[in-house]
Amino acid sequence: MRSLPRSLLIGGALAGVFFLAAALSFVWTPHSVDTLAIASRLQAPSPAHPLGTDHLGRDILSMIMVGARTSIAVAVVAVGMGIALGVPLGLIAAARRGSLIDEVIMRGNDLVFAFPALVIAILITAVFGPSALNAILAIGIFNTPVFARVTRGAALSLWTLDYIRAARVAGKGAARISVEHILPNIANLLIVQGTIQFSLGILAEAGLSYLGLGAQPPTPSWGRMLADAQTMVALAPHMALFPGLAIVLTVLGLNLMGDGLRDLLDPRLRRAR
Amino acid sequence: MSLLAVDDLSLAIHGTPILERVSLALAPGQTLGVVGESGSGKSLTAMAVMGLLPAGARTSGAIRFDGRDLLALPEPEMCRIRGARIGMIFQEPMTALNPVQTIGDQVAETLVIHGAALRHEAARIAADRLARVGLPPDRFPLSRYPHELSGGQRQRVCIAMAVALRPALLIADEPTTALDVTTQAQILALLKSLVTEERMALMLITHDLAVVAGMTDRVAVMREGRVVEEDATGPLFRAMRHPYTRQLFAASDHRPARRPLPAGSPLLEVERASCDYALPRVRLFARRPRFRAVRDVSLSLRTGESLGLVGESGCGKSTLTRAILGLDALAEGAIRLNGAPVGPRMPGSLRAQVQVVFQDPYGSFNPRHRVARLVAEPFHLLPDPPRGAARTRAVAEALEAVGLTAADMAKFPHEFSGGQRQRIAIARALIIRPKLIVLDEAVSALDVSVRARILDLLAGLQARFGLSYLFISHDLGVVRAVTDRVLVMQAGRIVEEGPTERVFDAPEHPYTRALLAATPRIPDHLRPSTGAAHAT
Numbered sequence: 001m002r003s004l005p006r007s008l009l010i011g012g013a014l015a016g017v018f019f020l021a022a023a024l025s026f027v028w029t030p031h032s033v034d035t036l037a038i039a040s041r042l043q044a045p046s047p048a049h050p051l052g053t054d055h056l057g058r059d060i061l062s063m064i065m066v067g068a069r070t071s072i073a074v075a076v077v078a079v080g081m082g083i084a085l086g087v088p089l090g091l092i093a094a095a096r097r098g099s100l101i102d103e104v105i106m107r108g109n110d111l112v113f114a115f116p117a118l119v120i121a122i123l124i125t126a127v128f129g130p131s132a133l134n135a136i137l138a139i140g141i142f143n144t145p146v147f148a149r150v151t152r153g154a155a156l157s158l159w160t161l162d163y164i165r166a167a168r169v170a171g172k173g174a175a176r177i178s179v180e181h182i183l184p185n186i187a188n189l190l191i192v193q194g195t196i197q198f199s200l201g202i203l204a205e206a207g208l209s210y211l212g213l214g215a216q217p218p219t220p221s222w223g224r225m226l227a228d229a230q231t232m233v234a235l236a237p238h239m240a241l242f243p244g245l246a247i248v249l250t251v252l253g254l255n256l257m258g259d260g261l262r263d264l265l266d267p268r269l270r271r272a273r
Numbered sequence: 274m275s276l277l278a279v280d281d282l283s284l285a286i287h288g289t290p291i292l293e294r295v296s297l298a299l300a301p302g303q304t305l306g307v308v309g310e311s312g313s314g315k316s317l318t319a320m321a322v323m324g325l326l327p328a329g330a331r332t333s334g335a336i337r338f339d340g341r342d343l344l345a346l347p348e349p350e351m352c353r354i355r356g357a358r359i360g361m362i363f364q365e366p367m368t369a370l371n372p373v374q375t376i377g378d379q380v381a382e383t384l385v386i387h388g389a390a391l392r393h394e395a396a397r398i399a400a401d402r403l404a405r406v407g408l409p410p411d412r413f414p415l416s417r418y419p420h421e422l423s424g425g426q427r428q429r430v431c432i433a434m435a436v437a438l439r440p441a442l443l444i445a446d447e448p449t450t451a452l453d454v455t456t457q458a459q460i461l462a463l464l465k466s467l468v469t470e471e472r473m474a475l476m477l478i479t480h481d482l483a484v485v486a487g488m489t490d491r492v493a494v495m496r497e498g499r500v501v502e503e504d505a506t507g508p509l510f511r512a513m514r515h516p517y518t519r520q521l522f523a524a525s526d527h528r529p530a531r532r533p534l535p536a537g538s539p540l541l542e543v544e545r546a547s548c549d550y551a552l553p554r555v556r557l558f559a560r561r562p563r564f565r566a567v568r569d570v571s572l573s574l575r576t577g578e579s580l581g582l583v584g585e586s587g588c589g590k591s592t593l594t595r596a597i598l599g600l601d602a603l604a605e606g607a608i609r610l611n612g613a614p615v616g617p618r619m620p621g622s623l624r625a626q627v628q629v630v631f632q633d634p635y636g637s638f639n640p641r642h643r644v645a646r647l648v649a650e651p652f653h654l655l656p657d658p659p660r661g662a663a664r665t666r667a668v669a670e671a672l673e674a675v676g677l678t679a680a681d682m683a684k685f686p687h688e689f690s691g692g693q694r695q696r697i698a699i700a701r702a703l704i705i706r707p708k709l710i711v712l713d714e715a716v717s718a719l720d721v722s723v724r725a726r727i728l729d730l731l732a733g734l735q736a737r738f739g740l741s742y743l744f745i746s747h748d749l750g751v752v753r754a755v756t757d758r759v760l761v762m763q764a765g766r767i768v769e770e771g772p773t774e775r776v777f778d779a780p781e782h783p784y785t786r787a788l789l790a791a792t793p794r795i796p797d798h799l800r801p802s803t804g805a806a807h808a809t
Contacts, residue, residue, distance in 0.1 A: 098551070161636045162631040162632075162633055162636040162637040163636065163637055163638050163639045165598075165600065165629070165631065166629065166631065166637060166638075166650065166698075166701065167650060168598075168600055169598050169599075169600070169624070169627075169628060169629050169651070170624075170650045170651040170652075170653050170654060171621045171624045171625075171651075171653050171654040172650075172653055181639050184639075184641050185639065185640070185641060
């Protein structure tokens with residue numbers, strides 16, 4: 001058994017902590033995040049509240065645990081949407097490379113790419129109203145062209161290989177070849193890209209919530225915790241510090257994990273090690 | 274005294290022994306051929322001389338060059354020798370040059386790095402060296418990029434880089450294997466003239482005995498990390514003392530025993546076929562220009578016949594192959610298989626009559642599927658493919674027909690050698706009992722001894738199943754050994770056609786003559802007496 005890349009272990013451990021915290025929050029949090037305790041507001045970290053309390057007296061550790069749920073859910077669904085739309089589009093474009101359909105798909109991609117993602121997300125939430133669902137939709141739309149690009153690029157190089165030609169000689173059509181031969185051979189690339197998009201999704205969700213366009217109160221969210229902390233930074237720096245750290249560590253962990261997965265799954269790097 | 278002396282060199286990489294007590298010697302101005310099949314250690318011997326061994330390599334013995342032991346030299350010292358005193362040319366001219374640097378800069382770089390010249394002088398010397406290798410600056414300015422040159426021209430640039438500082442030793446690792454025969458002849462002639470004019474020693478690494486016979490003073494035959502025989506070229510070829518040398522010689526000339534089948538009805542008919550493909554757009558929104566790769570080609574192939582199609586790269590034989598397989602549409606003309614039209618929309622029942630074996634035994638299989646699934650893939654063409662036990666039995670039969678076993682079904686393609694993979698590819702082509710198998714350079718990537726066995730297998734299968742072969746190759750020797758009739762293709766047209774023996778013995782078209790003249794062969798005075806060659 002070969003050893004796992006170190007970045008995968010570190011990244012996996014970091015991201016794993018937040019996944020566990022999110023899972024745990026369904027059954028137990030140190031304090032309730034729905035009840036206000038104005039009397040104990042803006043407390044510094046203490047044994048009762050390890051990460052302190054916010055301006056409404058809620059326990060920040062509990063908020064971060066429940067907030068992880070929101071971040072992860074938004075990112076999972078948005079990346080899933082990007083894969084579900086982008087991968088088939090990329091496969092179609094590669095199978096019909098050079099045709100009108102390829103042009104339409106790829107130029108459509110360029111169009112979405114041409115807009116700053118956050119601006120369009122703001123537009124969507126401004127039109128349809130702020131909610132976690134609209135945040136998912138906005139982030140998902142911007143994941144789609146990323147996956148379409150990666151899929152098409154990787155699939156194109158596979159289409160020139162002899163085993164694809166052999167499959168065509170065996171009478172298999174483009175759809176069947178795409179599913180049977182192309183998809184399994186680009187899966188590793190998609191997994192790596194998925195991990196990186198996942199971390200970007202968490203960042204985007206935090207950004208939207210910070211602007212008040214994501215999950216709505218009273219649902220805790222890391223981005224809104226930062227927004228709430230903004231005016232109190234001088235009074236209670238821990239209110240900004242801990243949600244910020246949660247975002248940084250999760251994103252860092254996921255990026256490291258993506259790097260490690262790439263090393264692990266890329267056969268070219270595998271041979272070199 | 275010798276310029277290069279490899280003494281008892283042993284090499285192990287990560288504990289796996291690669292070379293065992295290799296000894297070679299090369300005098301100034303001399304040419305040494307190192308011959309062997311893949312895995313014989315010939316390239317790693319060259320890498321050891323260059324000090325370019327991969328990580329994890331452990332060596333013992335000595336490599337003395339100019340009286341110094343290269344194995345003991347520290348890296349900065351080696352850098353001064355590499356490029357300046359020892360030059361190297363690699364097999365693949367397509368990847369040996371940096372695509373974003375001009376050829377002038379790349380040749381000049383060697384000079385500047387070694388402090389032999391300042392930038393502006395270096396450009397002048399580079400122009401001079403490029404002219405020496407046959408790329409005069411008036412036709413090939415220094416500002417050309419590698420992609421603007423053909424494979425042969427790129428190999429000339431690589432040679433110019435290697436000889437820019439007039440090294441005492443030039444190592445050429447399969448310098449012509451990736452090139453066409455006519456280009457190969459030119460490159461070999463260039464190397465030969467460089468050696469004589471500049472008194473350079475040349476270490477020529479190749480798998481081809483015929484190349485060595487015409488080029489070298491001495492020959493070393495390597496096998497499994499050892500030098501099995503080393504002598505002056507003449508005595509070595511005439512005596513062939515070691516059985517492996519004889520075996521290699523016999524395999525390179527191998528002709529499978531074939532019983533000519535009675536010529537049947539016409540199976541494949543190509544009538545005035547032309548194929549185009551689209552080139553990249555020159556301008557945005559401009560129509561994509563089309564390139565006519567195959568022009569007005571007609572041919573016919575009878576049941577049980579082996580037809581050869583020879584030509585150099587870019588002659589259109591691959592494009593024609595794709596059309597015959599029904600993968601691409603024709604621009605003009607018609608292709609009929611058993612009387613039915615062939616094209617991208619032909620029905621599965623017609624497609625089932627023609628199968629294909631490709632050149633690259635490594636790219637021919639989906640690496641994630643097991644052999645059973647790979648071999649059974651063409652069953653997709655049958656309206657009612659066998660299932661369960663019947664399917665397993667059919668796969669086992671196909672594998673046994675090509676000399677593998679039913680137990681190989683559960684393995685993945687990477688568990689097999691190149692020759693075995695080519696057998697799997699043949700099994701995949703055979704499984705639905707096609708009438709025609711297209712062999713697209715099917716033995717070109719194989720070692721000579723493996724190639725001989727695959728050719729025997731193909732001949733046996735032809736007799737057993739009454740197959741017809743369309744044998745596409747750039748290797749005239751192989752085509753001569755296994756086909757009844759041959760077509761010669763040049764620039765999209767068929768320039769000569771006829772029975773194989775007639776075309777090879779008395780070629781009519783000048784192009785066929787040029788091809789045959791360029792093919793390296795072992796001169797008659799170097800051939801052993803017939804008894805010795807066939808003793809094995």
